[in-house]
Amino acid sequence: MSVKRFVIIGNGPAANHAAEALREKSSESKITMFSKDPFRSYRAHLLPDFIAGLIEEEDLYNRPYAHYNEMDITLRLGQRVVNVDFSKRNVILDHKEVVPFDGLIIATGGKPRIPELFQLFGDIMMTLKTPSDARLWIQKLSYVDSVLIIGGDLTSLSLTKALLKLGKRVKFILNEDAFWPVPLNEEIYRAVTGRLEQRGIEIVHCRRIRRITQLEENLLEVETDSELIEVGALGAFFGLVPDVGFLARTGLDIDRGVLVNEFLKTRFSNVYAAGDCAQVYHPVLRDYWISIGHENAIALGRIAASNLAGSHLEVQVEPENILEVGGVKVNTSWWTEF
Template sequence: MPKDDHYVIIGNGPAGNSAADTLRREDPEAKITIISDEKPLYYYKHRVPLYTVGGCQAEDLVIRPYRGYQEKRIRLRLGQRVEKVDPAEKVVYLRHMEKVHYTKLILAVGASARRLPTHAGFAEYLHCLAGFDDARMVRDAMEKASCLAVLGGDLTSMGFAREARKAGKEVVFVLYSSLFWPVSLKDEIQKNVTKRLTSLGVTVITDAEPVTDVRPEGEGFILILPDGAELSADLVFSFFGSVPNIRFLVGSGINTEKGVLVDHLMRSNHEDVYACGDCAQIYNPDLKDYWVSVGWGNAEAQGEITAMNLLGREKIIDYQPKEIFEMDGVTIRTSWWKSFA
């Protein structure tokens, strides 16, 4: 009898692609569909800063062209936003309420740029670089800009500052040590980060309180610090980490907190619904609590393990996520983190 399994994966990043590849390898006959609201093909996110400053072209970011999916018989639906999920009926609803039926579902939707509530009054002037679309929108303006202001600090901001300096841009980095993501910077690490940025020619303002205002002036912007000091820049960027893309799950009955709550086998509270990557909060029975991991390597590993568990292999997620983050010569050691501080 022919199999009629349909594995649907929402998300076209490292977790989703790793899951799809594993499913195809382990179940050659199943139907596999990847749905993503992004239009670009699967791409290297760590190269987005380079693309933003004009150091490479869009095609240089692509990891796998369409033919790669065709060869593996994986259907790819890009630019298709999932509006809601109905686990009881095993249906994913796309925009205009198109229905996609599944037998097993993997949520690998990743995360979007985190914005501070205190920046709401001037958020329209702040650029984020959570993905290709963000970079594409600001790339032309970057050509004309000579001075950039960077607020916050996360894994992407270091690479962005480096590439901007290589492109000849002046960079002022307002380092929010207590809000650095995914972990707050301790004194020694903050010194190392500051030293590294300074060695790149970046002007660093440390121990800064949140900027109180950003207002247009001429063709650029003026930033106001709490002490009344002013900074000027042609463009202002915000780097405060990310938050999982889970708002479409409201009302689905799938348990969420900061991310999708899953057990040690990556299963949600609904049968046949799994989650992995940046959007998943994974239960650790030793800690008796949930943890969230970030990083490309963790996402790929979780995607593979999630796919194996979906197929009934019972592979337990490693409770020791990769603990070392290397950021432009600065090493940050982390273990578990349970909040997006």
Template sequence: MSYVIIGNSTAAIGAIEGIRKYDSSTPITVVSDEPYHTYSRPLISYYLGGKVTKENMIYRPLDFYQRNNVRTMLGIKAMSIDYNEKNVLLENGEKLRYSKLLLATGGKPFIPPMGGLDKKNIFNFIKMDDVKAIEKVAVRGSKAVVIGASFSGLKAVEALVKRNVNVTVIDIMSRIMPRVLDDTAAAIAAKTLQDHDVKVLLGNTVETILGEDTAAGVLLKDGTKIDCDFVIMAIGVRCNTDLVKNSGIKINRGIVVDEKMKTSIPDVYAAGDVAEGYNFIEEKMMEIAIIPNAYYQGETAGAN
């Protein structure tokens, strides 16, 4: 008997704690392509802005894995899953046998079609490695374009302002955070940004990222050109189903799960931002990419 968890963020931690409520001894193996001890991803903007240190971002104590009899394989990517043989193939060639498997692969950035995406200094804003790369170029007086006036995008803007970066934020919608703020609140938020010397361009979108090898500006749909030293993509996230795409598991927008977080494959579960479950309030299947949901889904999977 053995449990394997692919992922090392909130849902994975919830699963470990859910398992250990009922099973104190069966080995658990956690596989993650990130090399870090579990950390709180929503804090990456505060790390970039200097509000917290790496130590402040730790999601569970450093002895968490040891106390819970968890073997970690960090910085190693899972490449494929054989559901019949019940093993996970890793990029180092090792195969992990499982009795039960949890897919907690989270979300991945949504990148709309645009030119120039192959250039340097174009960053996502999801993981620790993203902000570690950004902090190298986000120096005083540098110029940044943030694509997306979402919650994540505005957190990136806040961090950059604290680093004395000149920021332009661009969004295709007519107001900031339209799914959260009404017109009045969005106007207040936009004015607050402008009061901090942030340029806010709404109802527009980037068609091409300019520059030779490195991002040097953006060309907007209306023909406007904006110079910059780097670009941050903060448009949104999608379920990261890459590992199991075309594997036979049922996927809609995310990996479809039941109330116990079971997928369409026996002994395979999914939880967190990658999972799509039934929302009894809206009475439909949907994915909800928020921390509490990820934790309780993971805990539910672990308990089952």
């Protein structure tokens, strides 16, 4: 039998656990992972600690290069997959290289969401997903004393802790995406804003932002319907959305993420999706759910790999753990507090 060629798109927790599970189950196969990021697999939840100066950048990375050699996994960093041809069964990289596969796992995770309303200001608004984003924050914070956070998802709360540690002034404009992926309700809103205010964070109560103007390199003016705010930096925290845009014209079923059945299989044979990029069918709810969360990524990565290697494992999720948040079914039980 010829050696199977498995390709994994991604180098986050879903991709790494998928690669390791594949290697356990298929010692002879050729496994190649692609990541558009130039850095090794990192612990995203530690990015705020890195910004606060509590840890070194090296502490973010959780798998040494030697690990991939030991597992006989080819890791190709800084290589973006721009297309997948499912009829010819190959992935296409941005430098036009074509890489064939017998089995594929898509584990491209999520990317920071900037709502349409704010997309014009995308260049001014800072986000936090990768070590490069964290380096940008560190650089910016060496010049500015105040930060306005708009949106206010869970990651922004841990960034806020880091900002306070650095002695920065923090203002918040919360919107309906606050605390994503936890659904926002009155009770949570009051509890969290109360706690933020106790820590000296100013909540800007407004219904809309009218204007954002960059006055100087490190000075922004934000006009809301209730007040005019001057800040040094602006953080946009509206949760993460599946990073699957490059797959839109491949024939894969895509809604918010890559649609997969309860076995994480797409409509193409031997093609699976796992982690934050997947939208998973629930046979009881007869609908698809997504989640953003570390444990989710690991569990789904392992299930996808096992099934690609011949198992028939079903994702087990209690229907009561799936909630509707902003019109999207979300499994919030996967979010692990680190």
